[in-house]
Amino acid sequence: MNAAVPVFRRSRTSKAVDRLMRGVLWAIALLFVAVLILFVGAILKQGWPVLNLGFLTKMPETLDAGGGIKPQIFNSIYLVMLSLAISLPVGLGAGIYMAAYAGQGRALRFLRLCIETLAATPSIVLALFGMIVFVQAMGWSFSIRSGALTLALLNIPIITRVTEVSLLAVPQELREASYGLGATKLQTIFKVALPYAATGILTGLVLTAGRAFGESAILVFTAGTNASAQFPDFRLTVPGETLSVHLWYVTSDGTLPDAREIAAGTAAVMILVLLALNLLVRLVDRTIRRRTR
Amino acid sequence: MPDAPEASIPAASQRGGYSAEARMDSPSAEAGVPAFRHSRLQRLADRWARLGFLACSLLVVGLIGGILFFLATRGLAAFLPLAGNTGRVLSFSEVFLSADWAPSSDRFGILPFIAGSLGVTGLALLIAAPAGVLTGVFIAKMAPAWMRNLMRQVMDLLVGIPSVVYGIFGLTVVLPLVSRTWLEDAPASGFAVSALILAVMIVPTIVSLSTDAFESLPSSLDEGAQALGSSRWQAIWRVLIPAARPRLLTATVLGLGRAIGEAMAVQMVIGNNPQWIALMRESTDRAPFLRALFTPAATLTTELVQELPNTAAGSTWNNVLFAMGLLLYLLTMVLILATRRLGRGREA
Numbered sequence: 001m002n003a004a005v006p007v008f009r010r011s012r013t014s015k016a017v018d019r020l021m022r023g024v025l026w027a028i029a030l031l032f033v034a035v036l037i038l039f040v041g042a043i044l045k046q047g048w049p050v051l052n053l054g055f056l057t058k059m060p061e062t063l064d065a066g067g068g069i070k071p072q073i074f075n076s077i078y079l080v081m082l083s084l085a086i087s088l089p090v091g092l093g094a095g096i097y098m099a100a101y102a103g104q105g106r107a108l109r110f111l112r113l114c115i116e117t118l119a120a121t122p123s124i125v126l127a128l129f130g131m132i133v134f135v136q137a138m139g140w141s142f143s144i145r146s147g148a149l150t151l152a153l154l155n156i157p158i159i160t161r162v163t164e165v166s167l168l169a170v171p172q173e174l175r176e177a178s179y180g181l182g183a184t185k186l187q188t189i190f191k192v193a194l195p196y197a198a199t200g201i202l203t204g205l206v207l208t209a210g211r212a213f214g215e216s217a218i219l220v221f222t223a224g225t226n227a228s229a230q231f232p233d234f235r236l237t238v239p240g241e242t243l244s245v246h247l248w249y250v251t252s253d254g255t256l257p258d259a260r261e262i263a264a265g266t267a268a269v270m271i272l273v274l275l276a277l278n279l280l281v282r283l284v285d286r287t288i289r290r291r292t293r
Numbered sequence: 294m295p296d297a298p299e300a301s302i303p304a305a306s307q308r309g310g311y312s313a314e315a316r317m318d319s320p321s322a323e324a325g326v327p328a329f330r331h332s333r334l335q336r337l338a339d340r341w342a343r344l345g346f347l348a349c350s351l352l353v354v355g356l357i358g359g360i361l362f363f364l365a366t367r368g369l370a371a372f373l374p375l376a377g378n379t380g381r382v383l384s385f386s387e388v389f390l391s392a393d394w395a396p397s398s399d400r401f402g403i404l405p406f407i408a409g410s411l412g413v414t415g416l417a418l419l420i421a422a423p424a425g426v427l428t429g430v431f432i433a434k435m436a437p438a439w440m441r442n443l444m445r446q447v448m449d450l451l452v453g454i455p456s457v458v459y460g461i462f463g464l465t466v467v468l469p470l471v472s473r474t475w476l477e478d479a480p481a482s483g484f485a486v487s488a489l490i491l492a493v494m495i496v497p498t499i500v501s502l503s504t505d506a507f508e509s510l511p512s513s514l515d516e517g518a519q520a521l522g523s524s525r526w527q528a529i530w531r532v533l534i535p536a537a538r539p540r541l542l543t544a545t546v547l548g549l550g551r552a553i554g555e556a557m558a559v560q561m562v563i564g565n566n567p568q569w570i571a572l573m574r575e576s577t578d579r580a581p582f583l584r585a586l587f588t589p590a591a592t593l594t595t596e597l598v599q600e601l602p603n604t605a606a607g608s609t610w611n612n613v614l615f616a617m618g619l620l621l622y623l624l625t626m627v628l629i630l631a632t633r634r635l636g637r638g639r640e641a
Binding site: 065 | 326335338339342343345346347348349350352353354356357359360363364366367424427428430435436440443444446447448449451452453454455456457460461462464465466493496518519521522523524525526527528529530531547549550551553554556557560566588594597598601602606615618622623625626628629632633637
């Protein structure tokens with residue numbers, strides 16, 4: 001900052017400007033609240049007439065109206081779970097390394113740079129990578145396994161970051177006490193630090209699941225735009241269209257006569273799931289905070 | 294190599310220290326001192342675990358390089374006679390400096406997509422950067438506690454909404470509305486609506502980072518300004534925003550990165566017209582800028598989504614599309630390095 005001390009004039013104009021800008025700031029903030037309410041309201045209103053048990057439990061149609069989204073719901077959950085199962089160990093390991101082993105020097109800074117780059121990489125770029133490596137080079141074509149592995153690339157930086165931040169928030173005294181009792185570093189991490197950081201990591205995990213659930217660009221090019229005709233199909237080698245991909249595909253493909261309705265219903269289901277996840281995070285957070293207080 | 298565990302505890306836990314007593318019961322308070330065994334096996338486990346954690350970190354580093362390598366083998370195939378390449382070898386200028394995109398006639402100028410990406414991202418930032426920074430300062434320095442909590446929740450929800458849902462909202466709500474009210478029912482797809490949707494998508498990123506920036510300023514700055522007789526707004530405009538500027542720029546750059554890489558939402562509302570530059574040139578409209586806002590266009594990401602499934606691996610067309618992906622990835626790296634530069638300016 002400049003060393004010069006600013007001179008503030010108190011005049012009638014400055015007071016008027018102050019009042020005006022306070023109003024503007026409130027207006028901008030309230031505008032975002034309004035945008036959100038409008039957004040969620042519109043999506044739910046459009047989807048509401050479509051949402052019924054039949055829509056959720058029927059198989060999709062390819063040419064006629066009246067199809068459901070049962071396999072897409074299954075694929076969404078299945079792919080999120082698989083991708084988390086792949087990315088959780090890697091993300092935890094990298095996060096632990098950064099928080100407890102990497103020190104403060106150049107290595108840590110380089111690792112941070114890599115994590116940030118991976119987190120900022122557009123999902124369409126990750127999709128291209130998954131397409132080259134898993135779909136084409138490994139010969140797995142559009143399948144659940146190609147999708148889950150590529151989706152894991154999206155999760156890894158988030159989980160790593162959350163793990164690192166949560167571990168760094170563990171009070172120094174706790175770790176010192178653990179070492180003082182003769183624990184090894186590994187014991188301190190697994191028996192003292194991780195249990196303490198678990199709630200933070202869990203919250204981050206739910207948010208990661210939400211992001212993976214909504215991801216579409218990656219899955220269009222790795223898991224494909226078809227759902228298996230069997231249900232439930234746990235095979236890793238079949239294409240696995242998820243809810244978000246289905247929403248995009250029926251809209252842009254346009255062969256279904258009721259594409260509009262199916263897209264609206266799918267969007268409403270997705271919004272409801274994300275609202276539920278958000279509520280879950282908030283509840284977990286609140287109970288934890290009450291307990292620790 | 295330090296064998297003693299206390300040698301490398303990170304010193305970064307200055308944030309901690311709260312509620313330590315409340316949590317101390319977890320190791321087992323009444324059972325007395327927990328018995329930690331220190332066998333040779335355990336020391337071995339300690340060493341191997343370290344290697345395991347290191348391997349996870351190296352995997353992330355390897356991924357960064359791996360993505361670059363694989364995208365480069367396919368993307369550079371457009372310009373170099375690499376093995377397995379069945380397509381034509383193009384020159385840089387006929388790809389990057391030409392606006393003529395006609396793959397079926399063997400012409401591959403990607404300028405329309407670069408210009409489209411820059412245009413839509415620039416417009417989105419024009420809305421999102423000021424709105425995001427002002428919301429950030431509002432949350433950090435002005436809003437009452439209930440409003441602060443409300444805004445945090447609103448931003449959490451906005452960032453969590455999937456891009457296809459933003460896309461369907463744009464397609465079914467915003468586009469018809471704009472076309473009905475302003476365009477006499479002419480189609481509204483193009484830069485304007487895409488940028489508007491993108492702005493809402495990236496605003497949470499800018500808000501949360503700039504809120505952090507304002508909250509981490511020393512309170513003496515704010516207090517000093519007010520002691521000198523500043524009004525609330527004068528303190529914000531002349532002291533707080535200049536002091537937080539490097540981090541506000543970082544926030545904007547990261548918002549830019551999100552905007553330029555977004556694919557699905559934009560693809561659903563932008564109209565997907567690779568010939569948009571030619572279309573605009575032909576038009577004899579009085580207000581070319583306004584017309585440009587509602588001309589169906591295309592960007593790097595939307596073109597990838599639109600055309601990649603239709604092309605055969607190894608063809609010239611396919612190679613050029615991967616080159617576009619490579620360009621996006623290199624851009625991400627440049628942006629991240631730029632945020633590093635900005636951060637260094639802060640420390641100096």
